[in-house]
Structures are given as structure tokens and as C-alpha cells.
Amino acid sequence: MTNEPPCLNHRGFLQPEDTTGWQFLPATLAARALRQDRCAREIFLACAHSALTAGTCVGDDRQRVADGVVMAGVVCRGDAFTEKAIRKVIRQYTSSSTRRAAHCLDCHKPMTTRHRKLPGHVIHDGGGMCARCRRARQRSA
Numbered sequence: 345m346t347n348e349p350p351c352l353n354h355r356g357f358l359q360p361e362d363t364t365g366w367q368f369l370p371a372t373l374a375a376r377a378l379r380q381d382r383c384a385r386e387i388f389l390a391c392a393h394s395a396l397t398a399g400t401c402v403g404d405d406r407q408r409v410a411d412g413v414v415m416a417g418v419v420c421r422g423d424a425f426t427e428k429a430i431r432k433v434i435r436q437y438t439s440s441s442t443r444r445a446a447h448c449l450d451c452h453k454p455m456t457t458r459h460r461k462l463p464g465h466v467i468h469d470g471g472g473m474c475a476r477c478r479r480a481r482q483r484s485a
């Protein structure tokens with residue numbers, strides 16, 4: 345797949361300086377809509393994953409979500425809402441065709457979803473890992 349992601353060379357994906365309410369600007373909305381039919385699935389997913397940490401600054405002791413940019417069709421504003429929206433996008437894209445691993449890659453316990461809790465199972469988070477192992481890995485990264 346050599347398709348360029350639609351965000352390249354397209355205004356609307358970056359927050360203009362000193363603009364409040366940029367998430368409602370026509371260019372921003374157009375940027376959001378564009379990715380849905382123009383962005384290849386794997387590029388889109390990679391974008392969503394990098395958006396989760398794109399707001400991290402040098403010297404930050406924890407990872408921060410992207411701010412002031414449209415990534416993965418989400419108007420990122422560096423807040424908890426942004427992170428939630430991105431995680432939802434990742435979930436939607438990963439659960440629709442690729443199967444979730446049955447066991448956590450790290451602790452090897454059987455995994456279930458957040459919405460279907462089962463005794464003896466850990467909650468799947470992403471990357472083939474349960475929520476606990478994934479958090480632990482993110483902390484140590």
C-alpha cells in the first residue's frame with residue numbers, strides 16, 4: 345500500500361495558532377471526514393496508536409495524548425476525552441477483523457473483554473495484552 349495518508353499536505357489537521365473552537369472550523373471538520381475514506385486501515389491504526397503518546401514532551405514523566413492536531417479522525421486536545429476517543433477508535437478497528445488474542449502475551453492468562461467479565465479471566469486491553477500487563481509495559485517504556 346503506497347497511498348499517502350490524506351493528512352499530508354492538507355490544512356485542517358493542525359490547530360491554527362491562537363484559535364479557540366478550532367475543532368468546529370470547516371477545515372477541521374473536513375479533515376476529520378477525509379480520513380474515513382482516504383486513509384488505509386493500517387496507516388490509520390498506526391496514526392491512532394501514535395496519537396496516544398504524541399503529546400508527550402521532553403521531560404514528561406508520563407505519556408500524553410496528542411494536542412492541537414487531528415489524528416485518526418479525532419480532534420486531539422490533549423485531554424482525557426481525547427484519549428478515550430482514540431482508544432475507542434483503536435478498539436473498533438482492531439476488533440472488527442483481527443481476532444483478539446485469547447491469552448495475554450505477557451502473563452498468559454485467558455482474556456475477556458471489558459464488557460463481558462468472566463471469572464479467572466483478565467481484561468484485554470490491546471497489543472495482545474491484558475490491561476494490567478499493558479499498563480506495566482507502558483510505565484516501563
Ligand SMILES: [Zn+2]
Nearest residue numbers: 448451474477
Ligand atoms: Zn497479562
